[in-house]
Amino acid sequence: MFETLSIGKTALLLCISSESEEEVIRETSILNGCKVLKGRVGSMDSAKIFAAIETAAKKEGLIKDLYREEHSLYHTVLEAYSGVCRGQVGLGDILRTAGLTFSVVRGPRFPGDDTDGEWIAVALYGNIGAPIKGYEHEVMGFGINPI
Incomplete structure (x- = not known):
């Protein structure tokens, strides 16, 4: 079904996939040399969203406890989060809350091409x-950076 997926497409598809689709995307990603994770977070506090994603990425072995890896992940989450918040990065202070599914993918940008790190x-x-229930709308954000 998915022979070649860039890490960007993988992250986007994984984030919106059903359980059956998720398994196919995961298998394809592993064959393409990627590590993947999917999780959920909800909060009125931006810091909690960032922390949940970073904690999951460390726990699943997608990033090491190295500054450059944490820094790359931070900026990637910030880029995706900026998309979700439409450029106005903030939640609780302006009475907004978010319930999000997230995915993190690490590997070569394109399958079989590790010349780019x-x-x-x-x-x-x-x-x-x-x-307030019923006062929300759908959002999506995406970020990608080199490690």
Whole structure:
């Protein structure tokens, strides 16, 4: 189904996939030399969203406890988060909350091409809005950076 997926497409598809689709994407990604993870986070606090993604990435072995790897992940999450918040990075202070699914993918940008080193991609998908049921709408954000 998915013979070749860049890490960007992998992150985006994984983030919005159903469980059956997720398994195919994971298998394809591993064959292409990538590490992947998918998780969920919800909060009115931006810091909690960043921390959840970083913690999951460390726990699953996608990044090491090295400054350059943490720094790359941070900027990748910030880029994706900026898309979710439409450039206005903030939640709780302006009475917004988010419920998000996230995916993190690490590997070569394109399958079979490791001449460019390793990259990391983050996709966020979910809902954002006032902390009142029914006052939210769908959002998606994406970021990619070299490690």
